[in-house]
Amino acid sequence: MNRVVITGMGIYSCLGYNLDDVKNSLYTGKSGIGLEPIRKELGFRSALTALVEKPILKGLLPRRQRVGLPVHGEYAYLSTVEALKKAGVDQDWLNANEVGIIFGNDSCAEPTIRSVDTLREKGDTALIGSGAVFQAMNSTVSMNLSTIFQLTGINYTVSAACASGSHAIGMGYHMIKSGMQDMIVCGGAQEVNYHSMGSFDALQAFSIREDAPTKASRPFDRDRDGLIPSGGAATVVLESYDSAVKRGANILGEVVGYGFSSNGGHISQPTVEGPVRSLEKCLKDAGLLAKDIDYISAHATSTPVGDMCEAKALYEVFGEAKTLISSTKGMTGHECWMAGASEIVYSLLMMHNDFVAPNINLENPDEDAAKLNIAASTKEHKIDTFLSNSFGFGGTNSSLIIKKVQ
Amino acid sequence: MELNKIIEVTKGFLVEEFEVDEELILPDANLKETLDLDSLDYVDLVVVIEQNFGFKVQQEDFTDIHTFQDFYAYIEGKVGATAK
Numbered sequence: 001m002n003r004v005v006i007t008g009m010g011i012y013s014c015l016g017y018n019l020d021d022v023k024n025s026l027y028t029g030k031s032g033i034g035l036e037p038i039r040k041e042l043g044f045r046s047a048l049t050a051l052v053e054k055p056i057l058k059g060l061l062p063r064r065q066r067v068g069l070p071v072h073g074e075y076a077y078l079s080t081v082e083a084l085k086k087a088g089v090d091q092d093w094l095n096a097n098e099v100g101i102i103f104g105n106d107s108c109a110e111p112t113i114r115s116v117d118t119l120r121e122k123g124d125t126a127l128i129g130s131g132a133v134f135q136a137m138n139s140t141v142s143m144n145l146s147t148i149f150q151l152t153g154i155n156y157t158v159s160a161a162c163a164s165g166s167h168a169i170g171m172g173y174h175m176i177k178s179g180m181q182d183m184i185v186c187g188g189a190q191e192v193n194y195h196s197m198g199s200f201d202a203l204q205a206f207s208i209r210e211d212a213p214t215k216a217s218r219p220f221d222r223d224r225d226g227l228i229p230s231g232g233a234a235t236v237v238l239e240s241y242d243s244a245v246k247r248g249a250n251i252l253g254e255v256v257g258y259g260f261s262s263n264g265g266h267i268s269q270p271t272v273e274g275p276v277r278s279l280e281k282c283l284k285d286a287g288l289l290a291k292d293i294d295y296i297s298a299h300a301t302s303t304p305v306g307d308m309c310e311a312k313a314l315y316e317v318f319g320e321a322k323t324l325i326s327s328t329k330g331m332t333g334h335e336c337w338m339a340g341a342s343e344i345v346y347s348l349l350m351m352h353n354d355f356v357a358p359n360i361n362l363e364n365p366d367e368d369a370a371k372l373n374i375a376a377s378t379k380e381h382k383i384d385t386f387l388s389n390s391f392g393f394g395g396t397n398s399s400l401i402i403k404k405v406q
Numbered sequence: 407m408e409l410n411k412i413i414e415v416t417k418g419f420l421v422e423e424f425e426v427d428e429e430l431i432l433p434d435a436n437l438k439e440t441l442d443l444d445s446l447d448y449v450d451l452v453v454v455i456e457q458n459f460g461f462k463v464q465q466e467d468f469t470d471i472h473t474f475q476d477f478y479a480y481i482e483g484k485v486g487a488t489a490k
Binding site: 058062063064067122124126127128129130131 | 423424425444446447449450452453456462465
């Protein structure tokens with residue numbers, strides 16, 4: 001079995017559009033949340049959203065490579081450029097070696113809706129244009145990036161709701177661990193537009209604290225009233241340890257554990273038991289005990305029931321160890337398909353800069369959260385090993401453990 | 407629409423949408439080669455023509471269009487231009 005390491009990472013999120021800016025945002029507890037007024041005009045219950053700029057790729061990519069990219073594909077292109085650069089991998093290397101891609105993504109609402117709008121207006125599919133089909137397929141990110149970077153290895157998308165990014169890394173981990181691939185570009189991407197979020201808003205799961213956007217996302221806080229939709233993209237370059245050493249690459253961390261489970265129940269109501277099994281499976285895969293984990297990046301999205309269930313699960317497995325925990329979603333909102341990958345990047349940034357980012361807006365922990373060791377403010381803290389949780393609709397759960405390579 | 411206007415509009419969207427150097431858009435230059443068109447690009451060419459001139463090109467019409475001059479003449483015929 002191969003050891004699996006991370007040699008590159010990149011990020012495009014509401015906390016910043018590169019690793020340095022995001023690191024600073026994490027350290028200072030900066031919120032990326034604001035308002036998009038058009039949502040109210042359209043009939044949304046909440047106009048709260050993460051604010052993520054649309055990238056301008058004209059001049060960076062030729063037209064043919066741009067027209068098939070939806071906006072979250074554009075985010076993913078930029079996070080992947082940064083990750084490959086960080087990994088010390090250039091196009092010549094990609095051309096000479098079999099590199100794969102496994103990305104998490106679970107919607108392409110905007111291009112799908114725009115295509116149908118055009119069809120209804122023009123009455124002719126020929127006027128939809130050539131890019132729409134490639135933008136609208138769920139595999140759009142892996143499809144486009146494999147073309148742009150001319151990748152010749154494994155090539156597919158993982159769709160697993162808000163655990164997509166985490167499972168994508170888990171799949172990449174197993175591909176490399178088993179020796180089937182030496183390097184895989186993994187990550188998650190999420191569109192932030194209103195097209196993708198209207199149906200989610202319908203569930204009344206979003207915070208309506210519109211008078212204080214930066215205070216609205218409050219994971220584990222007693223007064224939380226829902227999540228904030230968010231998005232962007234995050235990329236990690238997974239590589240076999242042997243390949244990384246052979247290349248002389250800078251190793252950012254080692255993936256030592258992947259755990260998963262399905263709740264086997266309601267489509268949207270979380271459970272305690274499902275996440276507990278994911279956590280225990282992950283620890284077992286890593287050959288570690290709860291006390292060996294220095295930091296947990298919680299999934300906690302700021303929904304009343306979701307946070308409560310995760311808090312109970314974390315207490316059951318990590319209560320005795322009193323592991324330091326925070327949810328970065330107080331700053332980012334819920335990055336959905338991307339979250340499982342972005343939160344690995346956020347935690348890696350913390351690990352390499354010896355701090356734990358704050359669980360902002362945690363003013364009054366609820367009964368379950370009060371039993372946990374949650375960092376409400378930035379903590380100077382040495383992290384050698386961290387665990388990251390991601391859970392999604394349908395009861396899909398994923399946990400990853402990353403360890404510093406000394 | 408006057409032919410000069412057709413040429414101006416056409417050059418404008420070809421430079422913008424297909425990112426071709428305007429100096430390469432010469433009357434006798436080959437349309438497909440100059441724009442480096444593949445089968446997907448023709449789909450987009452249909453869209454920009456409809457957006458700019460308001461008529462729908464049939465893909466098979468491109469069979470007889472070789473040069474930019476042919477292209478302008480085709481559009482002129484479709485929009486009822488007055489040559490100047």
